[in-house]
Amino acid sequence: MSLKQLPKAVKELRVHLCQTSPASAGVRQWISASYPALKASNPDVKVLIREAQGVSPRAFVRFERGVESQTGLDNFSANDVSAALAKLAGQ
Secondary structure: OOOOOOOOOEEEEEEEEOOOOHHHHHHHHHHHHHHHHHHHHOOOOEEEEEEOOOOOOEEEEEEHHHOEEEEEOOOOOHHHHHHHHHHHHOO
């Protein structure tokens, strides 16, 4: 599944991951493969990538009026990360 255009209600996408852990490998692959197209398609949406040693990979989506949703991304493949983000964003 490809995540290209985010709904207008999405104001921010945050991704937390570890630079070295195997549990974050799919997230790192997703960032290198899909992040540029996602950002190009959604220039007004803040996309924040946060790396920290030992952090469990997670994604957060902030919608209008400050409503947030989150999901874990432990041991996901890059395709699973795209699918999880699409579901989290409401697509």
